[in-house]
Each structure stands twice: as C-alpha cells, then as structure tokens.
C-alpha cells in the first residue's frame with residue numbers, strides 16, 4: 001500500500017495544456033476521486049500517475065519515491081480500464097494470473113490467490129471461461145480482480161462504471177467500495193458522475209479545464225463549494241447576486257434582491273473577508289416550495305409561481321419564478337406535486353446557503 | 362430489361378475468364394496423347410508422368426523453398442514494420458509507409474529491372490538469395506497491409522493492461538500483441554507464399570541460371586511443345602494457389618472467432 005504525491009505536475013500536448021501544474025497528496029489507504037466534466041484532464045492526470053504518459057513538468061511520487069523515470073511495468077499498480085481490457089485470448093484464470101506470473105509466484109500460490117480474488121469479487125465459477133462469455137458487470141469484476149490480485153501499491157480506475165447500465169452501476173458502486181475498504185488499498189478513481197464521486201470517495205478533487213477547483217471530503221465539497229463552478233457541477237444550485245453587509249463574530253448578514261436579508265453562519269462563507277458584493281449559492285434541495293401563504297420556521301418566504309415541473313417519482317424538481325429570476329427547487333413529494341402555474345411560497349433558510357466572493361465566479 | 366443485359370454481360374465476362382481454366386483442368390484428365398480436345402477417356406496418366414518428371418519435381422521443390430522463405434522473411438519484416446508504424450511514432454511514418462507499399466503500385470517489370478540494375482551496380486551475381494530478396498520486396502506490402510489493418514484495430518488498452526501488470530514491452534508483445542495479431546499474420550504469410558509461388562515476371566529476371574520455379578518451368582516447357590503434362594501441372598497449380606488461401610482464410614476466421622476482440 002502506498003501514498004501518491006504529485007508535485008507541480010503538468011502536461012502539455014503541443015501548445016495545448018491539458019493539465020496545469022497540479023499538486024496533490026493521496027494518503028495511504030484512501031479513496032480519492034478526480035471529478036470533472038469531459039476534457040478537464042482527469043484521464044491525463046491518471047495516466048501520468050500510471051506511467052502511461054510522461055509529465056511535461058513536475059514530479060510524481062509513489063510510496064515516497066520519485067517514479068518519473070520508472071516505467072509502468074515496474075510501478076506495481078493496479079489499473080482498471082473503462083472497457084476492462086480483459087485479454088480476449090486468455091481464460092479468466094489466465095487473465096487474473098497474468099500479473100502473478102511476472103512476480104515469481106508459484107503455481108500453487110497462484111491458484112490459491114486467483115481463487116481467493118474470484119471469491120472476493122463473488123464470481124467463483126468463471127475461471128475457465130473466456131471474457132466474451134461474461135456479462136459487462138462480470139467482466140468489470142474480473143478486471144478489478146486482475147488488478148488487485150497482484151497486491152498493487154495503488155489502484156487506478158478510469159471511469160470503470162460508465163459502460164454499465166444504471167442499475168448495475170449503482171450495485172457495482174457499493175461493491176467496489178466494499179472491496180476497496182476490505183483490502184484497504186490507496187485508490188484513485190476518475191469519473192464525471194458527481195453521484196458516484198459523492199458516494200464512494202474519502203476525498204474529492206474537482207477539476208475544470210486542467211486545474212483543481214476544489215479538494216475536500218464529499219460533504220465539504222458538496223456543502224461548501226469553493227467556486228461557482230463546483231456549486232453548479234455538483235448537483236443543481238441557484239446562484240444569486242448578494243451584498244455582504246454586516247460581519248459579526250458568528251454570523252454574516254447579506255442582502256439579496258429576492259429574499260431580502262439573510263443571516264448565514266460564518267463557516268458558510270470561508271472566503272468572505274469584508275463587506276461588498278458577493279454570490280449566494282442555494283442548492284436546489286434547500287429551496288422549499290410550500291402552498292401559497294405558508295411559511296417555514298427560520299426561513300425567508302417569498303411568493304413565487306411554478307413555471308415547469310420535472311416529476312421524478314419520490315422527488316420533484318420545480319422551476320419557480322421569483323421576481324426576475326427562475327429558481328430550481330428539488331423537493332420530496334409529500335402528497336401531490338404542485339402543478340404548473342400554481343402560486344406558491346418559496347422558502348430559503350440562511351444557514352442552508354453558501355456565500356462566495358464575486359471574484360471566485 | 363437493362364439489368365438483364367448487365368447480368369448477361371457479367372455472366373459472359375466470367376465465362377470468358379474461367380472457361381480456359383476449366384478447360385485446362387478438364388484436359389488434364391484426358392487420356393489422349395495430345396493436350397487438346399477431343400477427350401478420349403479419363404485418366405490420371407499425365408499426373409503420374411508429371412510426378413516422375415525430375416525437372417518439374419525440382420521446380421516444385423525450388424518454388425516451395427522459395428515460397429516458404431519468402432513468407433517467413435516477409436512476415437517477420439512485415440510485423441516489425443507494422444509495429445513500428447502503428448505503435449511507435451517513428452518520424453516520417455507516412456513516407457516509410459508509402460515506400461513499403463510502393464512495390465504493389467510499381468509495375469513488376471520495372472521493379473525487376475531496377476533490382477537487377479542495382480545488383481549489377483553492386484557487382485553482385487544472380488543467386489537464390491537475390492531471387493529471395495526480390496520476392497520479399499514485392500510480397501512485403503501485402504503482409505504490411507494486412508497486419509497493419511489488424512494492429513490498428515487492436516486496442517492499446519490490452520497492451521497497457523499487460524504492462525501495468527508487470528510484463529515488460531517484449532513480454533507484452535509476445536503474450537498479448539502477437540497472439541491478437543495471429544490471424545492477420547497467418548493470412549499475410551499465406552498471401553506471401555502464394556504470390557511468391559505464382560510469380561513469373563520478377564522470377565524470370567532474377568533467377569540464376571539453371572534454377573527453375575514452377576511458373577518458369579511451365580514457361581520453358583511451353584516454348585518447346587504443348588505437352589498434356591502442362592495441363593496437369595496447371596491443375597496442381599490452381600489447386601495450390603486457390604486452395605491454400607481459401608484454407609488459410611477459413612483457419613484465420615476460426616482463429617479470429619476464438620479471439621474476437
């Protein structure tokens with residue numbers, strides 16, 4: 001098991017910089033996710049850690065040792081590729097045993113370890129089959145088994161779940177996390193799916209255009225986005241112009257066009273240093289839509305009108321007009337959802353909001 | 362009506378092309394003294410005579426050895442060249458690729474004369490080695506084309522996965538890339554063999570005195586007389602040069618079916 005450290009690592013392709021100088025530390029045994037939209041440099045970063053790409057600049061350390069000049073086959077990594085890359089001409093047993101062959105593991109020991117890892121991924125009966133005789137989800141598990149059977153220092157996964165259908169993806173998510181937890185391996189996971197990232201990670205690194213936007217635990221990244229990009233990328237957020245007015249020891253008072261005066265705890269505005277223009281971030285699920293005239297404890301209530309309804313079964317997403325702005329609200333359904341055109345009361349509580357300086361946008 | 366005409370013409374064209382071949386095969390079983398109609402009976406007499414003719418047997422042996430060597434060398438070179446062109450970003454890839462394919466595009470006579478002049482320039486004598494070299498030059502493009510097409514289709518991830526598991530690049534090549542390329546390599550090898558076995562133009566220019574391959578032997582025999590033996594020889598050649606690739610294609614398909622990337 002080992003740590004991974006990136007020191008000012010960057011990658012240029014010709015004149016295009018895919019990854020700007022990036023520093024990152026992944027502690028032993030933790031599950032770190034690189035999250036970001038397509039083309040933001042996640043794969044490039046992962047491939048540099050793997051040794052499949054040479055960084056243009058900077059240094060990469062695995063277990064504290066610089067690996068810049070260490071070829072991939074000497075790095076002792078487990079990699080799971082998006083399309084699994086199981087060797088089609090080898091049986092499942094041969095696929096999994098492949099890495100052991102180059103580590104001088106005896107025949108008996110190999111057989112034992114392959115059996116154990118097949119048990120771990122809950123596919124004990126497929127050893128003699130060829131990859132094409134397995135379903136996508138099964139191939140996925142074998143790819144994982146092949147990567148971890150060699151007891152790598154680090155496990156690298158590039159969108160390993162994206163080729164699976166939605167239900168299977170959620171099952172595999174839990175499964176993958178269970179296995180990772182059980183063997184306690186340092187893991188770098190790449191995805192553009194925020195719910196995957198939130199569900200699985202110890203730490204999330206949000207990337208955009210080759211730069212790290214924010215790094216932190218899932219809850220911290222979700223609840224206290226550091227930039228407007230992060231706020232918008234992780235779940236639906238409403239971004240409203242605001243003016244910071246009074247900075248007290250514990251609280252901040254802000255003035256908004258739509259909700260008047262709101263009071264936020266200071267920890268919800270770590271980047272705010274003084275009075276002035278700012279941005280109020282309100283998550284869609286923190287905008288509560290109630291019948292007209294009704295208010296909520298501790299919330300500012302304003303009248304609004306439902307403009308569109310996106311029914312999702314147990315929840316519903318409203319597009320509500322408040323003044324000159326359309327807000328998104330994601331609410332659990334109590335009885336029946338409101339209908340389009342309904343006049344409602346829109347409620348927001350100060351301590352549910354996050355405040356960002358305007359420059360961070 | 363129009364389509365009927367087109368089909369009719371197509372049929373006639375095929376007839377024109379294949380009828381002579383059919384006639385040769387038919388006449389090779391003719392019992393008559395003369396290599397022509399009418400058929401006087403069915404016999405294997407000319408085949409028997411063929412296989413007791415020392416010169417022809419020698420030509421067969423030469424063609425076989427030449428074909429095998431050509432196939433081997435072309436395949437090894439072709440695989441190496443394809444790897445270099447597809448997997449490693451060698452500078453001037455496009456140009457090298459063009460040069461490798463060029464022998465297909467250049468008329469064989471020109472190629473034959475050019476190689477001959479080149480060797481004269483180096484004041485080397487004609488030899489079996491030189492003949493082999495000539496055959497390699499013009500079979501190589503076929504191998505390169507077939508193998509390259511396959512290699513492009515093999516995803517890099519397989520090799521990357523092998524490398525990540527601890528196999529070094531050489532081990533990765535023999536464990537992963539080569540087996541996945543096998544059907545194409547096999548097909549390329551067969552191509553090279555049949556093309557070499559069939560060739561006459563280049564061979565006439567390059568062969569040293571006294572050495573005959575099957576095609577040049579037939580050519581030589583035709584100059585004297587039209588013996589019915591030639592019909593039998595033709596039938597054997599057809600069997601080899603049509604049958605081998607068909608067989609090869611079937612085997613390659615089965616191999617590919619098992620691998621199925």
Ligand SMILES: Nc1ncnc2c1ncn2[C@@H]1O[C@H](COP(=O)(O)OP(=O)(O)OP(=O)(O)O)[C@@H](O)[C@H]1O
Nearest residue numbers: 013016018036037038039040041042043044045192
């Ligand atoms: N070999 C290459 N040559 C040139 N540009 C490249 C190369 N590889 C990647 N890029 C560019 O670098 C940027 C980052 O690519 P990367 O594959 O890391 O994105 P990603 O975050 O993994 O996206 P996705 O979610 O689509 O996989 C992209 O703009 C891409 O076009």
Ligand SMILES: [Mg+2]
Nearest residue numbers: 042043044158
């Ligand atoms: Mg990617």
